[in-house]
Amino acid sequence: MIPHLTTALTGPLLAIERHFLAHQPAIEQWFRSAFSGVLPPFYASADLRNAGFKLAPVDLNLFPGGFNNLAEPFTPLAVQALQIAIERVCPNARRFLLIPENHTRNPYYLANVWHLQRLLRLAGVEVRVGSLLPEITQKTECATPAGPILLEPLLRRGDRIVLPDYEPCAILLNNDLAAGIPPLLTPPLAQRVLPPLVAGWHRRRKSHHARCYAEVAHSFAEAISIDPWYLIPAHRKVTDIDFAAKQGLEAIADAAAELFAEIRREYAQRAIDHPPYLVVKADAGTYGMAVMVLKDPGEILSLSRRDRNKMARGKEGISVTQVLLQEGVPTFERVAGAAAEPVVYMIDHYVVGGFYRVHTQRGPDDNLNAPGMHFTPLQFARPLTTPDFTAAPDAEPNRFYAYGVVARLALLAASRELSELTVSS
């Protein structure tokens, strides 16, 4: 099911995978202890990049939208993890309300909603789907490649979100709230909202996640005696940007120059001959919008008006005023010659599956998650939790195990992030 994957620079990565494999009990004990007393996100997906010389998450999504891309053998694992998650946060809940994104014209996204509804149903709760779209004024059946879903209009009754004939115990958001909390969901709400409203992109910042991730990955690397550089993309945050008015672009160029210098120094120390690059992302960005690649710090000063306009607004037209500069981690995984990046799915603090985003049109340094990009999902055919201690460190189950490890580091960072956001809200 999975074609042969090739990794061009296998030296250090082999070393990472070999180290993970040899320290697996220590790694698992570290996670047991690190997650103990921590409230993990209800669910999440991590986009990873495997450069051969670095293996790192580059994004962590708290409203994962690709459950339709998980292979059927992962279903029981996802169901069991959902049962754990439900027991943890709302053991008495019987009726869930799922609030999806408003992408009703994206059949793949709607298939994700179908799969999510099925998984929750199998985990033992009733689930109905409430839409925030004003045009959904009555029950509306939508066809999806997976099967039909029924969108229903949401109602607010005092401090409760309901459907006309359905009183949900808990609300599951699959909507990233990029444009802010819709009036209908304004706190206080009597029902548990999962993940909490502060997880929305109106509050989250990628730079906050990157800081939490670096902290978590440093502790982890120390605990298992590995060079943290292998796991952490360097980053800078730049504020007070106005792309349209060309404001703050010098500050981006300065930060980029600093970051390029840092990456060149680290590459030189490790004899890595890949040209460094950066990814500039809207700090509250999502949906693959307002993302660009810099091969040189000066490029940011000579952007065309069209490129600046692309960076100026994110999903739902939200202005970009703050950016994250992230060390580019090229993907050296190839599926039949096309660039591929792994996406790992987690529920509670368990890794439940994943797939590759495979792009035939894009290069290894490009952003592989952008609107209209029609990547091909290639389902992982194996679990990420069953390393083969008798096989080579880069054998598929062992590489997948390594992916599960770095994805959980990002998840732990997100737990910390959510806890800080909740305290400050």
Add this chain to the structure above:
Amino acid sequence: MIPHLTTALTGPLLAIERHFLAHQPAIEQWFRSAFSGVLPPFYASADLRNAGFKLAPVDLNLFPGGFNNLAEPFTPLAVQALQIAIERVCPNARRFLLIPENHTRNPYYLANVWHLQRLLRLAGVEVRVGSLLPEITQKTECATPAGPILLEPLLRRGDRIVLPDYEPCAILLNNDLAAGIPPLLTPPLAQRVLPPLVAGWHRRRKSHHARCYAEVAHSFAEAISIDPWYLIPAHRKVTDIDFAAKQGLEAIADAAAELFAEIRREYAQRAIDHPPYLVVKADAGTYGMAVMVLKDPGEILSLSRRDRNKMARGKEGISVTQVLLQEGVPTFERVAGAAAEPVVYMIDHYVVGGFYRVHTQRGPDDNLNAPGMHFTPLQFARPLTTPDFTAAPDAEPNRFYAYGVVARLALLAASRELSELTVSS
């Protein structure tokens, strides 16, 4: 992978499965609530009987010995459940010591040890195997059909069980302690023992489990409005037996007559035309020993000396002084004409897999778990947690879901049993 299974009397069973399917969210919520605040056994297996007109567990094993019979696709599910179990009872444990049965000449049992060791290793702990056999005085490699295992001699150092070069944090028993707690394991022990020593057959009684099961199944049946009779085998306990001296046999005959009358009455009410039968089991019995079938209460009075001798002693030569009389639940499941009974495996409170015991030599009323019986395991090819709401109630995923439900009822009963044993110890 799974041949077609036929069930002769499908009327009431179809009703049970249909009811379970229609009430799945209520059932799962009931289990969430029932297991909340309860410490489930670390692991367990339930032997079920599916009579068409009754679906019930007939045994619950707290030292399950058939992990070698689970299909490979169940591995990730078992690993995830083991992680949950470890987090619950010994989150800081890193090194486990597995103490198996002394059946070193049973290659299938040793393969079970190999699989158990692998699953624990995948869940992220080190595991070594310590043998109670006096002849294991040094590291001894044993071949098994799954792969080699290394048996090592156990040592006692103060209040700790160790190997010469290994200090385990937790002890996992896969030995049912039928002959009592070995001197080496005498409390107090500084390490966590899983399951607790009171779970051994030197303390457990089948009649205690049967009482707990009846209580649990009654509450469950009330909660989801189903006739509890469908789920509960009637039983009686008889004490002060000496099979060799023919003492107490009249008491067994009297209790049996009562039980036959009860079963006939219930059968008549439900128009079931199967001849009733009873299974007599040593109350502290295990390993399929000291078990017999009664087709008539009088049979117990006219047992041959050979049959009485068989009933007089259980595993490890322990005398049988107390018996459980259990309503016989005939198995109407057939695999290629042979009688088959489902065995369901659980870790913590999650159903992780199962298989059928298939016997070509035995009839539907017979005990299918006896020494030397060489049943054929037929691995379940599907998980037990993914009912198909669009399929018929007796479709395989739905029948398997029903098996998972009754197995969890038995597990809940065992949790109660262990909690009562712990309090009274």
